[in-house]
Amino acid sequence: MVKKVSQKKGKGMMIIGVLLVVAIIVILFIIGSSGVSYAQEDIDTFAQCITEKGGVMYGAFWCAHCAKVKKNFGEGFRYIEYVECDPRKENEQSLLCIEKGIETYATFEFNNNPNTRLIGEPTFEELAVASGCIAPVAK
Numbered sequence: 001m002v003k004k005v006s007q008k009k010g011k012g013m014m015i016i017g018v019l020l021v022v023a024i025i026v027i028l029f030i031i032g033s034s035g036v037s038y039a040q041e042d043i044d045t046f047a048q049c050i051t052e053k054g055g056v057m058y059g060a061f062w063c064a065h066c067a068k069v070k071k072n073f074g075e076g077f078r079y080i081e082y083v084e085c086d087p088r089k090e091n092e093q094s095l096l097c098i099e100k101g102i103e104t105y106a107t108f109e110f111n112n113n114p115n116t117r118l119i120g121e122p123t124f125e126e127l128a129v130a131s132g133c134i135a136p137v138a139k
Contacts, residue, residue, distance in 0.1 A: 038124075040074055042136035046124065047079035049133035054111035058097055060086040063105040068121050 057080050059066035070077045084090075085097035085105065101114070108127065110116040116130055128135035 036138040038136040038138055040076065043073055043076040044079060046128075046133055046136050047073055047076040050108075050127060050131045051079055051081045053131045053133060055127070055131050056081045056083055056109055058083045058085055058100070058102040058107040058109065059105040060084065061089045062086065065121050066106040069106045072121075072124070 057066075057069065059069075059082065061084065073080060083096060084092045085094055085102055086092060087094040100109070104119050106120065106122075108116075108118040108122060108130065110130055118126055118130055122130075124135040127133070
């Protein structure tokens, strides 16, 4: 009789644990989906300014950080000067990347100055400080 009660209690705890994990996943998904949004026109203007101020992004077609940066800029990424560092991709400039010592992607650099580099997934605010451009304002 004792075994049956403890087996039922064990199954109940297992169900509670599974429900708790599912609830946490749903909450994290909702939080992740409720990101900040910007007007595409503001992003386009910002991207143009970054390029006008000598900003260049070095990356690779397979780079997850690069994909995230591109996603953040949306259509405005077409205004960012982009250098492909992987020799397997069309229009690659791997020798330039090697000359400049670019080892991590995504790397933003301003006015050919290695001391201005931002690596990974810089925020619009970080890019604004480095470039002197005005970051888009969240809606």
